[in-house]
Amino acid sequence: MAICFLSPVKTINLSPFPSITTTRHHPNPNHLRCNFSLTTVTTTEPEPVFTSVRSFAPATVANLGPGFDFLGCAVDGLGDFVSVAVDSSVIPGEISISGISGPEASSKLSADPLWNCAGIAAIATMKMLGVRSVGLSLNLEKGLPLGSGLGSSAASAAAAAVAVNEIFGRKLTQKELVLAGLESEAKVSGYHADNIAPAIMGGFVLISSYDPLELMRLEFPREKELFFVLVSPEFEAPTKKMRAALPAEIGMPHHVWNCSQAGALVASVLNGDAAALGKALSSDKIVEPKRAPLIPGMEAVKKAALEAGAFGCTISGAGPTAVAVIDDEGRGVEIGKRMVEAFQKEGNLKAVAMVKSLDRVGARLVTTVPS
Numbered sequence: 322m323a324i325c326f327l328s329p330v331k332t333i334n335l336s337p338f339p340s341i342t343t344t345r346h347h348p349n350p351n352h353l354r355c356n357f358s359l360t361t362v363t364t365t366e367p368e369p370v371f372t373s374v375r376s377f378a379p380a381t382v383a384n385l386g387p388g389f390d391f392l393g394c395a396v397d398g399l400g401d402f403v404s405v406a407v408d409s410s411v412i413p414g415e416i417s418i419s420g421i422s423g424p425e426a427s428s429k430l431s432a433d434p435l436w437n438c439a440g441i442a443a444i445a446t447m448k449m450l451g452v453r454s455v456g457l458s459l460n461l462e463k464g465l466p467l468g469s470g471l472g473s474s475a476a477s478a479a480a481a482a483v484a485v486n487e488i489f490g491r492k493l494t495q496k497e498l499v500l501a502g503l504e505s506e507a508k509v510s511g512y513h514a515d516n517i518a519p520a521i522m523g524g525f526v527l528i529s530s531y532d533p534l535e536l537m538r539l540e541f542p543r544e545k546e547l548f549f550v551l552v553s554p555e556f557e558a559p560t561k562k563m564r565a566a567l568p569a570e571i572g573m574p575h576h577v578w579n580c581s582q583a584g585a586l587v588a589s590v591l592n593g594d595a596a597a598l599g600k601a602l603s604s605d606k607i608v609e610p611k612r613a614p615l616i617p618g619m620e621a622v623k624k625a626a627l628e629a630g631a632f633g634c635t636i637s638g639a640g641p642t643a644v645a646v647i648d649d650e651g652r653g654v655e656i657g658k659r660m661v662e663a664f665q666k667e668g669n670l671k672a673v674a675m676v677k678s679l680d681r682v683g684a685r686l687v688t689t690v691p692s
């Protein structure tokens with residue numbers, strides 16, 4: 322996303338595509354991209370410290386309403402697994418995808434590492450590490466449905482980046498891993514870090530700058546309750562298509578409103594105020610109004626969630642999953658039922674509901690086999 326302030330501004334450039342957000346300030350269409358993402362960041366080639374590793378990365382809720390492209394959080398208990406192994410049959414410095422499993426995953430995902438989210442992130446990580454003498458094979462286990470608005474591509478990319486980093490002795494920082502994952506996101510769904518950053522770092526993450534990439538982890542107090550009601554209909558909303566639906570420009574009143582709500586969202590996360598968080602998350606006047614009509618029943622689902630007592634409701638990422646916020650798990654289950662009914666009644670879509678808490682850990686190692 323680009324927001325540019327030129328002259329006495331009446332409109333704000335809000336193109337979802339960095340490649341077409343050229344402005345008078347930045348004639349280079351890539352100005353929003355971080356330039357060092359594929360630069361080798363380690364000086365000597367690292368040796369593998371494990372023969373194989375298996376990692377996990379969680380689902381994420383991007384945008385959180387007014388935080389389009391700059392706020393996201395990770396949710397507990399859902400995600401993708403990636404196993405990476407040193408493989409002498411693979412060309413040194415390269416990666417081969419040995420398997421993809423999970424509902425619909427093997428038929429819909431490419432096994433070509435250059436066109437697979439996990440493969441792209443793994444290659445980017447190997448490049449950053451300067452790996453030239455070792456080949457790797459990668460196995461992807463999809464736990465997340467594709468195109469659901471739960472950060473499916475980011476979870477694969479995050480798990481792959483972490484697995485490759487771990488097998489070579491954890492030389493890269495979290496921020497570098499986010500950059501590796503961002504290569505993958507840019508290729509498959511658009512240049513945005515609000516899924517990949519929380520998938521790697523866990524918790525709530527604010528992307529305060531894209532060039533250079535600057536990330537702020539926002540701590541929701543551990544003693545406070547927060548639950549996400551995630552309701553996923555049987556409907557695909559490809560991120561690229563949902564980004565194409567966004568306005569290229571917005572008016573100043575909407576800019577002021579959404580900024581104030583994004584500020585309130587950040588404050589409520591830090592204060593551990595689930596009710597204020599829900600209210601702010603529910604208040605987007607720029608992105609949600611353009612996308613909700615593209616998801617059958619979404620407006621009714623939001624209404625049903627609020628009537629059932631949710632603190633707020635919006636589209637999770639680019640959709641079609643709807644996310645509502647509450648501070649009690651049992652009430653979350655009830656809210657989820659009302660949302661499922663609304664998807665059926667108003668959108669003629671079957672949907673499933675889950676109540677999840679915050680994942681504070683992010684992508685992590687699950688198992689290792691020593692060298």
Ligand code: HSE
Nearest residue numbers: 383390513560638639
């Ligand atoms: N910020 C991105 C979008 C997230 O809304 O397009 C996609 O999951």
